[in-house]
Amino acid sequence: MTAEEGARNMTVRPVTGPERWSAPAPVFSGSLLADANTLRAYTAEAEKLLMELPARPGRDPGQQQLAAEVIADQRRVRGAFLELHAxxxxxxxxxxxxxxxxxxxxxxxxxxxxxxxxxxxxxxxAERECEQADKDGREIDQGIFFHWVLRSSQAGAHLMHAMLRPTRRARSLLGEFDRTGILELGTVRLERVDRAAHITLCNGRFLNAEDNQLVADLETAVDLALLDDRVKVGVLRGGKMTHPRYQGRRVFCAGINLVDLHQGRISFVDFLLRRELGYLHKLIRGIRVDDAWPRPLVEKPWVAAVDTFAIGGGMQMLFAVDHVVAAADSYFSLPAAQEGIVPGMANLRLTALAGGRLSRQVILSGRKLWAREPEARAVCDEVVDPKLMDASVDAAADRLASPAVVPNRHMINLAEEPMDRLRAYAAEFALEQALRLYSADVIDKVDRFSAGASSERRTGSGS
Incomplete structure (x- = not known):
């Protein structure tokens, strides 16, 4: 079948105006070229109708219902196309x-x-100019795409390996880091001290909450630590805060920045998916350097130091490292279910570490784990007096700098999280997280959180 024949085989009924959507779902033939033309014709008709409607904030209920139907029909068709052709x-x-x-x-x-x-x-x-509640959720279409690509054993594996390459930014900064041993990356500080690379989160006004910039800066820092031959072990720690409530105290990480999410500034691709397949995966698997021998992956052990708390994405980081030192007054939590989103790979990794029952308590019910609790041993390796954190972290880094650590952690990670298991999880995560970003309950929760945060800023109180 030719491309022209494929396009002719799809009959699209004329849309009589912004009150109706009557185009039938196309039937795909199995020919990539023909089906691509069919998809293009169908979505073009749908987009034409959407362009006739006001932007989402200006639609009346009937117009919004019509837009929702058109968008949902397009998503079903895209999924059907990718199921055949991803x-x-x-x-x-x-x-x-x-x-x-x-x-x-x-x-x-x-x-x-x-x-x-x-x-x-x-x-x-255009979507980035809108608050989350005012978007049509085109990122869901990106989630559909990555869902089907990652489901493919060949395409998904290739993408997973591609994401282990060092970033262009890291490669461009490697010479400077090699000379100076220190870099300020915006929200992250990277410093080489003896054999260790210390990565300090410095998003102090927001309690080291994760945003697009922090994810990019962390990946750059992780890449540089892995590329530097003088570095034998990496250390992750939160810096001292400028936030009023925690002024001068170290905080590990407060998780996703919900104000940024409300304002539409959290990217599905460049934040939520990139952090999982980028720097978090690199902490476990290393970076891909094609001329490296005996393996193309350069791996190093990692220590995390938790002061005050590791919330959400902060707790998720702990599942990707080899040793966690926690201050005795610190705690861990994964409030994603209360926020309405999926906590990254935590459902996979915490279950492997702690079992299904404790994972359900933490993820589904929002249980907070204090470092002193026995159950917290599934998350951290040492619990120390806050005054002893510096010495304990240095001692842990020294132990993990041993040459035998790298091959043994490599084998542990192969046994604990084979690449195909992670790929299969990531495929489902890509779709589920994209859908959750635009669900009514998430929109409502982040709107209320943002309103509360604005009120606190006006009154000068901390969150």
């Missing part, structure tokens, strides 16, 4: 698996090579 699409986008693209490069290349499959850069730029 592997072949990925081959096209990567030159037959010869090229390695980042997540954002890949999803925007898909929008150009297969029009209607994923949002264009212009469409995503």
């Amino acid at each position: 592997e072949r699409v990925y081959h096209e986008l990567t030159g037959g698996l010869r090229e390695q693209r980042s997540l954002s490069e890949l999803v925007f290349a898909a929008s150009e090579a297969f029009p209607g499959l994923t949002p264009t850069e212009a469409q995503m730029a």
Whole structure:
């Protein structure tokens, strides 16, 4: 079947105006070229109707219902197309698996090579101008794309390996770090001290809450620590706060920045998916350096030091390191279920570490684990007096700098989290998290949180 025949085989009934959506779902033939043309024609008709409607905040209930139906129908069609063609699409986008693209490069290349499959850069730029509640949720279409790509054993594995490459930013800064041993990366400080690379989170006004910038800075720092031959072990720790309630105290991480989420500034691709397949995966698996021998992966052990608390994404970081030192007055929590989102790979990793029952208590019911509790031993290795944190962290780093640690951690990680298990989880996570970002309960919760945070700023109180 030719491309023209494929397009003719799809009959789209004319849309009589912004009151109706009557285009029937297309039937795909199994031919990539024909089905791509069918998809393009169908989505073009749908997008034409959407353009006739006001932007989401200005729609009346009937118009919003119509938009929701059109958008949902497009998503079903995109899913059906990718169920048939995800592997072949990925081959096209990567030159037959010869090229390695980042997540954002890949999803925007898909929008150009297969029009209607994923949002264009212009469409995503328009969405970024809106608060979360005012978006049409085009990131869900990106989630559908990555869901089907990661489900493919060939395409998904290639993407997982591609995401282990060092970033361009890290490669450009390697010479400077080699000379100076210290870099200020915006929200992260990287310093080489003897054989250790100390990565300090410095988003002090926001209690080291995670945002797009922190994720990018952390990946750069992790890459540099792994690329530097003089570094034998990495250390993750929170810096001292400028936040009024915790002024001068170290805090590990407060999790996702919910104010940024409310304002539409948390990216699904460049934050939520990139952190899992980027720096968190690199902490476990290392970075991919093609000319390295005997393996293309350069791995190093990692220590995390928890002061005050590790909430949400902060607790998730602990599952990716080899040794956790916690101050005796600190605690860990995963409030994602209360926030309405999925806590990254925590459902996979905490269950492996602590078992299903404790994982349900922490993830589903919001149980807070204090470092002194016996159950917290599933999360941390040492609990020490806060005054002894510096010495305990240094001692742990010295122990893990032993040459035998790297091959043994490599084998433990292979046994504990094989790549295919992570890939299968990531495929489901990509779709579930994208859907949760735009669910009514999440929108309502982050709106209320943002309103409360604004009130606290006006009155000068801390959160």
